[in-house]
Amino acid sequence: MHSDIPITATGRTAVADDMTVTPVALSDGPREECGVIGVARPDGEGVAQLAFFGLFALQHRGQEAAGIAVSDGHRARVHKAAGLVTNVFTPEALAPLNGYHGIGHTRYSTTGINSDRNIQPFLVETMHGPLALAHNGNLVNAGALRDELLGRGFALSATSDSEVMTLMLAAAGGSSWEERIERTIPAWKGAYSLVILGADRVIAVRDPWGFRPLSVGRLPTGGHAVASETCALATLGCVDIDEVQPGEIVTLCDGEMVRRQVLAPATDAARCTFEFVYFSRPDSSWAGRNVHDVRQRLGTELAHTCPVDADVVIPVPDSSIPAAIGFANASGLPFNDGLIKNRYIGRTFIEPTQDIRERGVALKFNALGGNLAGKRVVMIDDSLVRGTTAGPLVGLIREAGATEVHVRITCPPITHACHFGVDMGHDGDLMAARLDTEAICEEIGADSLGFLPLDAMMRAVGNADGSNSGYCNACFTGTYPVPVAPPGTKSAFEGVLG
Ligand code: SF4
DSSP: OEEESSOOTTOOOOOOTTOOOOOBOOOOSOOOOEEEEEEEOTTOTTHHHHHHHHHHHTGGGOOSEEEEEEEOSSOEEEEEEESOHHHHOOHHHHTTOOSSEEEEEEEOOSSSOSOGGGOSOEEEEETTEEEEEEEEEEETTHHHHHHHHHHTTOOOOOOSHHHHHHHHHHHOOSSSHHHHHHHHGGGOOEEEEEEEEETTEEEEEEOTTOOSOOEEEEOTTSSEEEESSHHHHHHTTOEEEEEOOTTEEEEEETTEEEEEEOSOOOSSOOEETHIIIIISOTTOEETTEEHHHHHHHHHHHHHHHSOOOOSEEEEOTTTTHHHHHHHHHHHTOOBOOOEEEOTTTSSBSSOOOHHHHHTGGGGTEEEOHHHHTTOEEEEEESOOSSSTTHHHHHHHHHHTTOSEEEEEESSOOOOSOOOSSOOOOOGGGOHHHHSOHHHHHHHHTOSEEEEOOHHHHHHHHTOTTOOOTTEEOHHHHOOOSSOOOSOOOTTTTHHHHO
16 A cells, blocks of 8 residues: 655554454464565665665665665655555556665564564655664664653554654654654663665664674765665665665765674674574675675584584575585485475465465475485574474475484574574574483474584684674574563564564
8 A cells, every 4th residue: 555745743654554464373483573675866866676686685684674765855655565565556556656866675574573564665754854764683672762762652554663663763752764763772771774765865774782683885977875685786786785884884875885883792792693504685785895705614513513424414495405405515425316395385375275284394395205205314504493394394204204303403403593684483482492312302202303502503604713703693692782671572562562
């Protein structure tokens, strides 16, 4: 559904009230977070289309909803809805989104349950003109900030921290959006990589811990783009790609890029290690490291720390493919495909019938019997979260004739929930928080199970001494880089509006 600004000052955005989203999860993995994109072109040529293709490249980060807001200098418009980027944006939906500046968002719900009113970008009218915001991350103090806004008489229409951020900026004092941002962000604790749209500019903002990636590049035909991952900037043909630094705000306006360090970077930077293990696309780079290369090194370290006598190494596609290659190269075992994934199933909005639900992972994976029968198989997977997928996959491989199945995981056991924008469930949901390695191995029916130790993972990420320096590893260690108020659930705001 489309909405033009001006709209109500309470920030009500334009999504049909009767639209309910009930996605069906078909995977056990940590859920994707969100992806953001911003585009600024002085000639205004194809801004919404560029934002669309940027979001399309970020689809892996969120598959529940998508939106784009564009400003022509006077008026801002937004179109957003539940569904994949290609479902939400038809040519008819994109056509009215004309302007010089645009931002976009693809969503998996982190704070705020997956409801239409939480779909981003949030677009509000303010006394300074239109303001739209799209957010990747999660504030750990959003509840207190929300209470403060309610105490000041604000009306809130959504249940996410991103709406809180939008309204705080809308109400802030200052003579420019940059000044209002600078005054507001010291109150925000936690993870935020933001793209913000004003009438005549796009502003990128990154938290001082640097939890989530955010990069900016120069468009080949003039102007700039900013995106969660460099793969989206490469898709748009960007050159001179650089990271938005922790604590930095970057303004894209009139074909120029202006960078300002407004908050000192945290002394203990906290880049999310899981971006390398699972989330980011392998053709993205972050902190000067290519994700595919890191994953291959994860496999190499895994072969050294958890060796096994076997006949073939297979990945759980797609994110474990580079690690399986690394494991095979380092161990001297042959690499082959053993599981074929339906790449299009993702998260479906169609409720499966009971008999299809019982088929579980078979909906998503088929085993290649010819590559598995009579073999001792090493199955490489990126992570083990709730533990609902590993067992059925081991079963599929055995049914295909494997004589042994050895599971190797490219990160340590996940024992703690994430409060910085990744939905892994709560501590009680996490298999490794309840069971030790031996018990997990028994439960998933594997012949052996090995997790990559923390220091080996960090060596693969790029810290030669195996230290955590510069990275968040809280889901493995329970040591949170920002104090976390218990208990943060993603639907914590739903008491009033849920
Ligand atoms: S807790 Fe884990 S998933 Fe969350 S930011 Fe830290 S490393 Fe990433």
